[in-house]
Amino acid sequence: MNQNHANFQARLDFIRNLLRERFGVDEAKIDTIQYDPESPFKYNNFVYRITLPSPPSAAQDNSSHETRQPGTAPLPQGAKEFIMRLTNPDAEGMHAxxxxxxxxxxxxxxxxxxxGFKxxxxxxxxxxxxxxxxxxxxWILQELMPGxxxxxxxxxxxLGAKQSILAQIAEILKALxxxxxxxxxxxxxxxxFDGAGQIVSTAMTSVGSGPWLLYEDYFRDRLERALQQADSNTYIKGWHANGVRKRLEAFVESGVPAQFKALESRDNKTIVHADFTPDNxxxxxSTQRITALIDYDFACILHPSYEFLRSFSGAGGQFQGWSDIESSERTALRDAKLQGFPSTLPENTEDGVKWDVAKVWEDELERLDVQRPRTINGIEKVADVDAVLRSILPWRVTNSDVLRLQSEAVILKCRNENEAQLVKLLDHLGF
Incomplete structure (x- = not known):
């Protein structure tokens, strides 16, 4: 049986017991959302739509304002539909x-x-x-959002409708x-939450370590942990072959501090969704209005540049570090994000850059004076550090689900191609 589906009934039983014990609800219709029982990849969460035959009474919300959990609101009167999110304890890279x-x-x-959004x-x-x-x-029981x-x-x-959506995304990002x-x-x-219900710093969910005093420290810790994980990977073997490991260690030691010297706003911190895409x-x-920003599973407190390194695919594109395999138009797009778009845009390509959308996105960010690659001096240096981090643990050579689906020959080919790209990246960075 598929690994996601193995505990399907147990999860339903858990939800029914929870609704009964916590909220006094004896009957509920439970429907899965975006769930494929045959998916070969582990879900991070299992998401359900909960429909009740009648709204829970105020008495069934058994927490007063004084005893209510931090971060929660009382059950709304009249509501019969909710969302239940259950964490997947087997999800890779997510720390419980x-x-x-x-x-x-x-x-x-x-x-x-x-x-301020209404x-x-x-x-x-x-x-x-x-x-x-x-x-x-x-688990989290939360509001079912419309849309x-x-x-x-x-x-x-x-394009006009896309502009309306991108303008609203820019407004949300500006507020964050x-x-x-x-x-x-x-x-x-x-x-x-601390004992008094205050929100305080702690370890980062998708890393399992932290918090960090400096943004630079976050990347240094991630790189050091990635190298440790690479040591235990059967195919990568710590990148010790061909002298790559020594070059990586030298980069972590002296390259990272040098890269971050260029980030003038290095002490800034903000709310980062880290998966801010049209999917969420x-x-x-009918109104072309955004009704919800959902799924805060990867969200954290980091520098404003981090949102651009992790988000906005499908809406102007992520900002990525140097790569020898990217297309010339991708390089041109990154240059445009840093230096300004040309007065005459290049033609859109079917599977490549949508220049009109990227320009509209940039215009909306500029209109609201949102911090963005062009105004975050040094973001390209941070993006290069992130490119090294991504290259140390390539997904196709480290993810257990992907490895299970590939032949040994394909895995080794991916490993060798990644090493060649990693070497070129280190060459580019002077290591």
Missing amino acids: HTRIENEVAIISLAAASLS PHVVPSVYGWGSAAPPSSQG ASVSEAFNGMP QDFQLPSSIEQYGGVT LLYDA
């Missing part, structure tokens, strides 16, 4: 200890930063349970950047 706490705390921060675009949380031991299952996925319609929209973080958040990384945006097709 503060995973739920981080997501709920970031949702609280995002809701505060985007409070109607609200951040889902309310009505209850949650930690995924940290001794718990066997993390359809932007990703399903964006490519087919006329401008939000004054609580003084209790002192470091970069994840967040959690909902909208109302």
